[in-house]
Amino acid sequence: MAWLTHQVVIVGAGFAGLNAAKRLRRAPVAITIIDRSNYHLFQPLLYQVATGGLSPADIASPIRYILRRQKNVRVILDTVTDVDVDHKNVTTTSGLIPYDTLIVATGATHHYFGHDEWESSAPGLKTLKDATGIRASILEAFEHAERSHSPDSLNFLVIGGGPTGAEMAGTIAEMARDTLRKDFRAIDPRSARVILVEAGPAVLPAFSSDLPNRAALQLAKLGVEVRTDWQATDISADSVTITDGTTSETVLAASIVWAAGVWGSPLGAQLVGREGLDRSGRVMVADDLTVPGHPEVFVLGDLAHAVSESRLVPGVAPAAIQAGRYAADAIVDRIEGRTPPVFKYRNKGTMATIGRRAGVAEIGKIRLHGWPAWMAWLVVHLWFLIGFENRLLVLTQWSWNYVTRNRSARLIVRYRD
């Protein structure tokens, strides 16, 4: 009798939400997965869309299609505006949906440290809209320079030296030096400056040993100006002011990318109040990834501040996948009267690419840089894409881009909300 079935409502079809749903495929539950987009987005490759190497559809797959064979799931395209933990229901724009167990996995958004006015000039990279917007802005900078015969202002600023910042800076430099080299007449795209600004002492600080230094060298080789220990103090539509504490400098910028800070999505604060969040707007969850006082409400993925073996679980795809699977198993445990174990994150390695043939990777005690790291990155990302119909397309596109040094998805188009 369907109305007695345990109702699991999952908000957000990212890595955490989608993997929770898939893991519950044989569980005696009825799942409703709600997302405001009709597609699951493979965010680790979003920077490839932002730099014209891949098309949006290459890294986005219809949620319905992914789950079409799983009969205990229904997919709802809608926005969740409210959660009522007392009455156990969520409010969507088209009505209330009751739950027995709720999984909130709506991810994170950009954070400008109190300077929300910077967002319009320095967009972050979280959605397809962000990615196509940044792509248009980078390409338009070159178009404008060609039209006005003025290559002087071809400065690209990337704020934040984590994986996204390093990937963006490296790829923009490569576009200017390689992809676009022959495409213009009035300007030489190689004259473009790409500046990577990182407030801390190193890029890719999450990597250990000499890998941050290796990464900085690889970026420099591609022509990126790496400015560690510098931070942005002001951002306008066409310039960025940066300081290293003693001197400050204002740089004209044709395009600015924000990769410096993230903040948990608003549903987190709605759920636990401001006092239940950490300093990055993430929900402080218990060791079973549930909200204190509400064992039936899980918060997973980038929205969660979770601790495993005394260490903060990082906001990366593998951690979100593990959290999704853990929550699914915990739900089944509870239905069947068992107490779930605590969540344990297994770090299977981290990696970042820098341009076409370089990168850094750390897998257990193995540290790679340069070409081997790049190959490892490629294999892993294709492997993770394997659930997708279009991994074949990505492989084709990547091989093609690699051989021709082209990035053919260089369309100037912008999405609207």
Place this chain on the structure above:
Amino acid sequence: MAWLTHQVVIVGAGFAGLNAAKRLRRAPVAITIIDRSNYHLFQPLLYQVATGGLSPADIASPIRYILRRQKNVRVILDTVTDVDVDHKNVTTTSGLIPYDTLIVATGATHHYFGHDEWESSAPGLKTLKDATGIRASILEAFEHAERSHSPDSLNFLVIGGGPTGAEMAGTIAEMARDTLRKDFRAIDPRSARVILVEAGPAVLPAFSSDLPNRAALQLAKLGVEVRTDWQATDISADSVTITDGTTSETVLAASIVWAAGVWGSPLGAQLVGREGLDRSGRVMVADDLTVPGHPEVFVLGDLAHAVSESRLVPGVAPAAIQAGRYAADAIVDRIEGRTPPVFKYRNKGTMATIGRRAGVAEIGKIRLHGWPAWMAWLVVHLWFLIGFENRLLVLTQWSWNYVTRNRSARLIVRYRD
């Protein structure tokens, strides 16, 4: 001395403009090609983007990239707002560009026969923005029905029974019956109605003999309701009123596609005035495709009303390609003191597909329908795409779609201007 070189300005990088530029690659001219998009669009496959079978980047290629090796061309991303034939220059948003010879090839837009208010409800299919908008509207109709458990209003209306209308109606029917079949829980997508409204007595009226009948049968087999001799008399946001002259009927519509009328782009009227246009807003050109009184101004492609051997040259890609090459040769003839011949259009055949394995084709005296027509269509369209880097991608995507019956580019995203 560059400033003495004959300056050719081409407005519009569609089939006509791009082929004129390419044909002039060894000519002693300096070419400026201006387009408001940074890509050339393969319009014959636009309906595939509108129905989620291909991604925008599959059928759009950066103009700069196509022409990167041709040193006598510069590409300008800009909008031409005015042409001054007396002073021989065009006005763009960033300044005047002088010409010795001008080629205007800005194509056509939709035409609502005096009912411009229909445009917002019943968009036409000419640009990537149109295609992604129509795709979003079709997919949202199914999402809405699933969310509200009401499949009743799943009616899709296509107005106009030419190739675009037949292709759209056939493919929407196929999506409902095949692609989306397993994707929903509350509704059965197969219950969708697809209605093709054609004011004349037959669909695909440009085809001869029994091909229009064959096409109607193939459409009916896919589940399309073909309404010939019916026409739309009123269109609102969610309904269409149609009449056959005696009775009239108002049909609720989840999504409406306009494929009934086109009108030359505004630059035509700007160039020759309203009196120089035909009844479809196209510029009446002389037998050498130039504007009367201005042998240095060519109008090509869908914007031109050209006559060859007493017959109107059709608004199709092969005709535009031929016109572009003709104009290029005519420019060289004149520079070298020869009088160009008149333009002659060679009809190499016409074809249209209807869904996944059907179509009609007419190549000289050969008439094909069903599977052979579909194969011919596929081969010809891949062949024409051969100039593109991404024909490999399209082939991969098509093969994949064919085998899996999927249309993976089913993202609900909308472009803004």
